[in-house]
Amino acid sequence: MPFRLPSLAAAFVALVGSLIVSIAPAQAAGLSTKTSVVAMSEAGYGSVWARCTKKKACSGTVYVEGAAAQKRSFKVKARSARWVTFRNTGWKARPSAVLRMTGASPKRIHQEAKVAYGTISGTVSRASGAGASGVKVELWRIGSRNRNVLVSTVNDVERNGGRFSFRVAMGANNGASATYKLHVVGTSGGERRSWWWRGNGIGGFAGGARDMGAGTAIKVTRGQKFRYVANARYASIKGQVRNGAKPVAGTEVTIVGRPPYWSSSSRVLRDLDFMSCANVYGRTTTNGNGNYEVGFLPTSTARIYAVKPAGGLWFGSGDRSWGTCHAVVNNRADTASTGRMLPLPAAGLANRVHNVGRGRTTVSVAVGGYQGPSSSAKVDRYLTVREYAKGRKILSSDVVRAGSGRKVSLGEGHYWFEIGRRTGCSAWYKSRYKNNDGYFNGLDRGFEKWKAKNHKMYRQHCRAYTAGTYKLVYVKGSSMRVVLKNAKGGSVSGRVTAKKIKPRTELMVRLTSTDGKKVYRTAMTDGAGRFKVTGLASGRYRIVVNADSWRGISRAFSGPKTVTVKRGKNKSVGTLTFRQ
Template sequence: MPFRLPSLAAACLALVGSLFVTVAPAEAAGTLSTKTSLVAMTNAGYGSVWARCTKKKACKGTIWVEGASAQKRSFKVKARSAGYVTFRNTNWRAKPKAVVRMSGASPRPITQQAKVTYGTIAGTVARTGGAAATGVKVELWRIGSRNRNVLVSTASDVERNAGRFAFRVRMGANNSPSATYKLHVIGTSGGERRSWWWRGNGKGAFVGGARDMGAGTKIKVTRGLNYRYVANARYSSIRGQVVNGSKAVSGTEVTVVGRPPYWSRSSRVLRDLDFMSCGNVYGRTRTNSSGRYEVGFLPTSANRIYAVKPAGSLWFGSNDRAWGTCHAVVNNRGESRSTARMLHLPNAGLTGRVQNIGRGRTTVSVVAGGYQGKASSAKVDRYLTVREYAKGRKILASDVVRAGTGRKVSLGEGWYWFEMGRRTGCHAWYKSRYKNNDGYFNGLDRGFEKWKAKNYRMYRQHCRAWTSGTYKLVYVKGSSMRVGLKNYKGGSVSGRVTAAKVKPRTELMIRLTSTDGKKVYRTAMTDGAGKFKVTGLASGRYRIVVNADSWRGISRGFSGAKTVKVTRGKNKSVGTLRFRQ
C-alpha cells in the first residue's frame, strides 16, 4: 500500500507529458491547408489554389509544382484567414496532372486545364402554335441573397433574330460554376404585354413558364455542360368561344389563369399570387362579335396548369367543365404539380374551346331557422354572406362571392362558407343625441367628412346586432339544392365608460373583436350616462376597444378590463372603463 500513491502520481505525470507531446505537433501540422483539386491555368502558365492559414501569425513560404521547382514563387497568407495562392507551371499542357507543394502544407494533387473566363446561356423563344408575339425580349437576372436580384442584361427583338438569344456570363474561380441566374421572357400579344419566367428540368429542357420569379428555374453554367447552358422556350395560345346557351357572348373579358408549377410552403408566397393562394393571370383579352377569343404568348406545358375565366364567376378547365371558384378548379391544392381539373397546353396550342356560361350553375335556396333578431337589426342579423372556401385561409379572410338579404344564390360547383348574421363591417346612420356633431370633423384632414354629421344623426361603423351569427361549409353541386342555417341569440357585454376630462354622456363606440378567424366583431354606443351593452356575441374571448374609429379629441387609452370571455345567450359585465387622460 505505501508504494501505490507514488506510482499513481508518476502515471499522472506521464499522461500530462504525453498530452504536451501530442498536441504541439498537431497544431503545427494543421497551420496551412488547401482543398483545391482543379486549377484553371492561364496561357502564361499561372494558376491559383485556395489556402487557409490557422496560425496566429501569417503563413508564408514558397509554392511550386513538382518537376517545376525552378518556377518557385513566394507567398503569404494572413493569420487565421484564407485566400488564393498563385503558382507557375509553364509545362501544364504537357502534364495536366501534377502535385502542388507549399511550405507548411501537405502535397496536393491537382488537375490543370485551360482557364475559361466566360460561359454562355443561350436558347430560342419559338412560337409553336397560335398568333405570333411581337417585341419579344429575354432578360437575364442574377439571383442574390435576401431577394437582392439584379437585372444583368437584356436580349431585345428576339423574333428578329430567328428567336435566338445569348448571354455571356463570368465563370467562377478555377472554372467553377457561374453565379445563379433566371430568365424572364417578355412579349406583346393581342395588344397586351405579357411575361413569364423560364422553367426547365434541370438539364436545360423546357417544361413551361411561371408568372412569379420564385418559381423560375435557377440556371448555372458549369464545366460539365461545356460552359454552355441551353434554355429553349416555347409558346402557344388558347382559342375558344364564350356562349350563353346557344347565344354568343361578345365583348366580354376572358382571362387565362395558371396555377403555380408547384405549391409553395410559404404562406407569404401563396398570399402574393394574383388569386390569393390559388393562381396567377397569364393573359387577358375580349371576345369579338362572334364571342371568339385568343390568348397567346402562353408558355407550353405538359402539366395541367391553365383555366379560362370569362367575366363572371365561372372557371373552365378540362373538358370545358365549369367550376365556381379558383380553389375549386385547382382542387384546393390537392395535386402537387398538375391538376386533373385544369388544361395543359401542347405545342400546337388549344383550339375550339367552348365555355358556356349559361350552364354549370346551381341555384341554392337558403333557409334560416332559430332566433332571427329584431326587425330593426335585420340588415345585420339576417344578412347572408357566401364566401369562397380556400385551403389554409381563415373563414373571415376568405373572399366574398355573394352578399345581401336575399335567400337565393346562383353558384358554380365547389366548396363555400354560408353565413348568416356575420357581417364583418357595417357603416350606417344611427340616431344621435346631439343635433350638431360637426366638431368631430374639424380641420383640413377631416373637414371634408362633415357629411357624416346630420341633424341628430351620425354615420359611423356601427350597426346593432342581436344574433350570434352562424356558418356552415357546403359543397355546391347540381342544378339546385337547399342549405339550412340555424341562428341563436348572442351573448352580451355591459359596462360603463368614465373620464375626468370627457363627459360620460359623450357618444363613444365600444368594439369587441376576436382574432380566431371565426367570430365577427360587434359594437355598441354609450348612452348619456356612459353606459353600454354590446350584444350579438358568439361564445369566445374578445378584446375590448373603446372608440375604435379613433375620432379626434378622444383618447383610446383606458384602465379596466381589456379582454372578456363571453357565453352565448348570457350577459357579462366588465364594470367601469376609465380613460387615462
C-alpha cells in the same frame, strides 16, 4: 549491469528521435487547401484557396512537382484564408500534377485553361397560334435577401430568329457562375405579357411561371461546357363563350395558371393574382361571334391552365365548369397537379366552348334556431357565401354572394355558407349634439365640418343579436338545400367614463376576435356612457374604445382589455376609464 546503460541510453535517444520525426508533420500542420481544379492563365499562373489555422502566419514556398524552379513564396495571415498563386508553365503537357506548399500536405490538382465567361442562350419560338411582337428576354441575377438585379436585356428577339444570348462571368477556377433567372416579355393581342422561364432539370423547357420565385434558377458550370441552353416555346388558347346556344360578344376572358408548386409561405400565396390560387397569364375580349384567342402563353405538358369568362365560372379540362378558382385548381386535395385543368401542348388549344349558362346549382338556404327579436337589424338575417380557400381564414375568404335572399346560384365547388356573421355595415347616425363645430376645427378635420351642420356621424356600427353560424358545403348538381341553425349571441356590457362629459356619450366600443371564425361587433355609448355589445359567439375578444368614431381610431383606457364570452350570456366588464 553497467554494460547495459549505453545501449539503453542509445535506445532512448532513438525512440525520442523517432517520436520527433513522427510528430513533426503534425507540428507543421496548420495550412490546407481543398482546391482540386485550377484554372491556368496562358502565362502559367494559377491560384488555390489556402487556409491557415495556426496562431502565427503560415509562410513558405509553393510549387508543382517537376517545376521546382518556378517556386514562389507566399504568406497567409494567422487564422485566415486567401488565394495563393503558383506558376507552372508546363501545365498543358502535364495537366495532372501534385502541388506542394510549405506546412501543408501534398495536393493533387487538375490544371486546365481559364474560362472567364460562359453563356446562357436559347430561343423563344412560337409553336402555334397568335404571334408576339416586341419580345425581349431579361437576365436577372439572384441575390440574397431578395436583392435581385436586372443584369442585361436582349430586345427584339423575334427579329433575330427568336435567338438570345447572355455572357456571364464564371466563378473562381472555372467554378459555377452566379445564379440567374430569365424573364420573357412580349406583346400579343395588344396586351403586354410576361413569364419566368422554367426548365425540367435536364435542359428542356417545362413552361413558364408568372412570379419570379417559381422561375428556374440557372447556373453555368464547367460540366455544361460553360454553356446553358434555355429554349422556350409559346402557343395560344382559342375558344368561344356561349350562354346556352347564344354567343356572348364583348365579354372579358382571362387565362389563369396555377403556380408550378404550392409555396409554404403565406406571403407568397397572398401575392398571387387570385389569392392562394392562381395567377393571370393573359386577358382578351370576345368578338361579335363570342370567339377569343389569348397568345404568348408558355407551353407546358403539366395541367396548369384554366379559362375564366366574366360571370364567375371557371373552365378547365373537357370545358367543364367550376364555381371558384380553388375548385378548378383543387389545391384542397392535390398538391402537385390537377386533372381539372388544361395542359398547353405545342399545337396549342383550339375550339374550346365555355357555356356560362349551364353547370350551375340552385341552392336554397333554410335557417332555423334563434332569429333575433323583431327589432333585430338585418345583419341577423344576412346571408354570405364565401369561396373556400385552402390556408385562408373563413372571414378573409372572398365573398361570392351576399344579401338577405335565401336562394343563390353557384358553380360546383366548396363554399362557406354564413348567416348572421356580417363583419360590419356602414351607416350615417345622427349625433345627439346639435353643435359639433368645435370637433371639426383644424386642418385634419375642417373638411368634415358639414357633418356638424347635419348633426351626423359616420360609424361602422352593426347591431346584431344572433351569434351567427357558418357551414362548409360542397355544391354540386342542379339543385340542393343547405340548412343552417343560428343561436342567440352573448353580450358584453359596461360603462365608459372620461374627464370630460361630452366624449363619453359618443364613443364606439368594439369587440374583436382574431381566430378567423368570429366576427367583430360594436355598440355606441349612450348619454350616460353605458354600452352593451350584443350578438357575440362564444370565445375571447379584445376590447377597443374608439374616441374618434368617424375614423375608428382607438384610444387608451383603464379597465379590462379582453373578455371571455359565452353564447346567450351577458358579461359585465365594469367601468372603462377613457384617457383624454
